[in-house]
Amino acid sequence: MSAMAASEVLIDCQSVWKVFGDNARAALRAIADRGLSKTEVLQEFSCVVGVSDASIQVRRGEIFCVMGLSGSGKSTLIRLLNRLIEPSSGRITVKGQDLSGLRGQALRDMRAKHIGMVFQSVALLPHRTVLENAAFGLEVQGVARARRLEVAREALARVGLSDWAGRLPRELSGGMQQRVGLARALAADPEIILMDEPFSALDPLIRRQLQDEFRSLTKELGKSAVFITHDLDEAIRIGDRIAIMRDGVIVQVGTAEEIVLNPADGYVADFVAGISRLHLIKAHSVMYEPAAWARARPEVDVGALPRTHPEADIDALIGMVVGSGQEGVAVVDGGRIVGVVTPRGLLQGVRGTAPADLSVV
Amino acid sequence: MADAAFIEAFDDAVEGGLDWLDDHGGGVFDAIRHALAGVYDGVEWLLLAPPFWAVAALALVAGWRVVGWRFGGLAALGLGLCAAMGLWAETMETLALVVTAMVFALLVSLPLGVLAGYVPAVKRAAEPALDLIQTLPPYLYLLPAIALLGYGPATALAATCIVALPPALRLTALGIGRTPQEFIELGQANGIRPWQMFAKIRLPFAFASIMAGVNQSLMMAFGMVVIAGIVGSGGLGETIYGAIRTLDIATSVDASVAIVVLTIVLDRLTQGLADRGARA
Ligand SMILES: Nc1ncnc2c1ncn2[C@@H]1O[C@H](COP(=O)(O)OP(=O)(O)OP(=O)(O)O)[C@@H](O)[C@H]1O
Ligand SMILES: [Mg+2]
Numbered sequence: 001m002s003a004m005a006a007s008e009v010l011i012d013c014q015s016v017w018k019v020f021g022d023n024a025r026a027a028l029r030a031i032a033d034r035g036l037s038k039t040e041v042l043q044e045f046s047c048v049v050g051v052s053d054a055s056i057q058v059r060r061g062e063i064f065c066v067m068g069l070s071g072s073g074k075s076t077l078i079r080l081l082n083r084l085i086e087p088s089s090g091r092i093t094v095k096g097q098d099l100s101g102l103r104g105q106a107l108r109d110m111r112a113k114h115i116g117m118v119f120q121s122v123a124l125l126p127h128r129t130v131l132e133n134a135a136f137g138l139e140v141q142g143v144a145r146a147r148r149l150e151v152a153r154e155a156l157a158r159v160g161l162s163d164w165a166g167r168l169p170r171e172l173s174g175g176m177q178q179r180v181g182l183a184r185a186l187a188a189d190p191e192i193i194l195m196d197e198p199f200s201a202l203d204p205l206i207r208r209q210l211q212d213e214f215r216s217l218t219k220e221l222g223k224s225a226v227f228i229t230h231d232l233d234e235a236i237r238i239g240d241r242i243a244i245m246r247d248g249v250i251v252q253v254g255t256a257e258e259i260v261l262n263p264a265d266g267y268v269a270d271f272v273a274g275i276s277r278l279h280l281i282k283a284h285s286v287m288y289e290p291a292a293w294a295r296a297r298p299e300v301d302v303g304a305l306p307r308t309h310p311e312a313d314i315d316a317l318i319g320m321v322v323g324s325g326q327e328g329v330a331v332v333d334g335g336r337i338v339g340v341v342t343p344r345g346l347l348q349g350v351r352g353t354a355p356a357d358l359s360v361v
Numbered sequence: 362m363a364d365a366a367f368i369e370a371f372d373d374a375v376e377g378g379l380d381w382l383d384d385h386g387g388g389v390f391d392a393i394r395h396a397l398a399g400v401y402d403g404v405e406w407l408l409l410a411p412p413f414w415a416v417a418a419l420a421l422v423a424g425w426r427v428v429g430w431r432f433g434g435l436a437a438l439g440l441g442l443c444a445a446m447g448l449w450a451e452t453m454e455t456l457a458l459v460v461t462a463m464v465f466a467l468l469v470s471l472p473l474g475v476l477a478g479y480v481p482a483v484k485r486a487a488e489p490a491l492d493l494i495q496t497l498p499p500y501l502y503l504l505p506a507i508a509l510l511g512y513g514p515a516t517a518l519a520a521t522c523i524v525a526l527p528p529a530l531r532l533t534a535l536g537i538g539r540t541p542q543e544f545i546e547l548g549q550a551n552g553i554r555p556w557q558m559f560a561k562i563r564l565p566f567a568f569a570s571i572m573a574g575v576n577q578s579l580m581m582a583f584g585m586v587v588i589a590g591i592v593g594s595g596g597l598g599e600t601i602y603g604a605i606r607t608l609d610i611a612t613s614v615d616a617s618v619a620i621v622v623l624t625i626v627l628d629r630l631t632q633g634l635a636d637r638g639a640r641a
Pocket of ligand 2: 197
């Protein structure tokens with residue numbers, strides 16, 4: 001069924017480690033035997049732990065964000081996914097194929113046809129036109145010139161750069177260059193797109209515009225993406241799910257709402273502290289159970305409250321409460337009232353805590 | 362006088378070594394002489410077959426297309442001056458020597474440079490040899506060459522080749538080895554083949570560096586070809602050498618002017634080509 005197809009796993013990382021340095025093997029063994037920390041490994045073996053025991057799954061049609069501070073291992077992780085870097089241990093399968101088992105042509109095919117990549121540095125070839133850059137992936141695959149330029153032209157049109165096809169990259173602004181990078185990845189028509197902080201160097205306005213464009217384009221084309229960023233706002237805006245990394249460890253994976261409501265530790269909590277909940281938290285997370293609420297407030301007729309759906313966000317709910325002047329809003333799912341949202345519940349939601357205590361309703 | 366005895370023994374050894382090379386490698390050196398002289402004769406014939414004004418016109422067009430109309434005009438004028446001084450044949454001989462030496466030097470230095478760019482061990486091995494070539498005074502190469510190849514253009518060409526090797530080799534290795542990491546990753550992430558990585562990524566990035574090397578090699582070759590006048594290379598070098606021996610100041614000045622003209626024309630033309638290639 002469609003729900004099954006939607007959840008098919010495209011990228012599967014199982015306990016993947018990457019340790020940089022000449023003594024990587026010994027360091028890895030010491031970590032397994034003695035549970036050394038990243039700093040201890042650095043002192044004892046002068047090896048850097050880039051990625052530490054990472055397990056993630058990226059599903060078909062999903063935009064999976066990886067978020068973390070500088071040096072937390074995001075780039076290392078994403079480069080493991082198309083084997084620009086070999087893992088020190090662990091298993092990575094892409095579309096059911098074990099990456100480490102791919103040799104020569106099989107690996108080239110995987111990279112050419114199934115996994116595209118967009119770089120933070122853009123990496124447009126300076127001596128080629130925008131169109132030739134967009135056609136690069138197909139050129140490498142040996143697609144005939146007329147055909148590949150036609151496909152590249154279509155990809156440029158998708159990112160709104162049709163008029164710039166004949167220019168050189170240096171004639172374009174940073175945001176436009178980044179779009180060419182995306183067009184280049186799209187032209188090869190891979191199912192999975194890896195994006196390593198593609199928008200980090202851009203100013204906030206153009207950045208938001210590109211984020212929205214990227215999200216709608218990816219969804220429209222039915223692609224899956226792994227998107228790296230060090231900006232939680234960006235991760236929330238773009239990602240269906242978010243993984244948070246610290247010192248090479250993936251500390252939490254979940255939807256933006258899950259992470260904001262239940263941060264796994266203080267590090268994540270600090271991250272989400274400044275994030276606006278208004279559009280993030282939905283009615284189903286802040287509502288009270290209707291029977292319990294009716295017992296606590298017998299004087300109110302639940303059936304007479306204004307109604308909404310479980311996916312309504314806090315911003316919309318506040319609007320309804322303020323506008324109606326009623327005690328609360330009934331949440332309706334499948335024709336049945338499944339919960340009640342009250343001003344108190346909304347206030348808790350704005351702070352990022354789930355409502356629990358009915359005695360103070 | 363142990364020293365004198367030692368020096369005598371050393372000289373004998375060197376002479377013996379060269380004799381041995383000549384006896385046992387005679388075929389090889391004959392082949393080298395024939396290859397060098399053969400190509401040289403061909404190039405010289407090509408340059409001297411047309412009248413001087415045709416060559417000057419060619420320089421005009423090339424200079425105009427590659428550098429600019431002003432330079433094209435000056436190049437043609439300069440070549441006309443060489444003819445007017447009665448040194449046209451010598452000028453073209455010198456050009457032929459330089460071109461021939463460059464062909465052979467680049468045949469060796471470009472592939473080796475690419476290899477050294479890919480394999481650091483090759484680069485490390487080549488480094489001391491290149492240092493040595495560039496440290497020793499250039500006319501030193503004439504001595505073994507004349508012993509093995511005899512008096513004439515072949516010796517001049519062999520010595521010129523050696524002197525012209527290092528810059529092109531070094532800068533080719535540098536350019537090929539210094540491709541920005543992000544573009545290497547771009548290639549890999551697109552499933553590129555090794556030869557595509559070379560042709561589509563490494564070479565375009567290295568082009569400017571390689572052309573700078575070719576240009577420097579060309580200038581080294583010019584210097585050497587003039588020095589090689591003393592071994593009967595023919596061309597302007599020999600004219601100057603002859604004029605100095607007979608204290609014919611006027612002729613030596615004329616020949617020097619011709620050399621300057623030729624050097625400037627070739628230098629600007631190759632630099633212009635390099636700039637165009639880097640821009641395209
Ligand atoms: N080739 C390498 N050799 C040695 N150490 C490396 C290498 N690449 C990365 N590292 C180390 O691995 C760790 C993670 O680096 P990584 O580039 O993955 O971080 P990042 O999260 O992408 O940071 P940023 O946001 O700054 O790009 C760092 O401590 C870094 O020093
Ligand atoms: Mg990074």
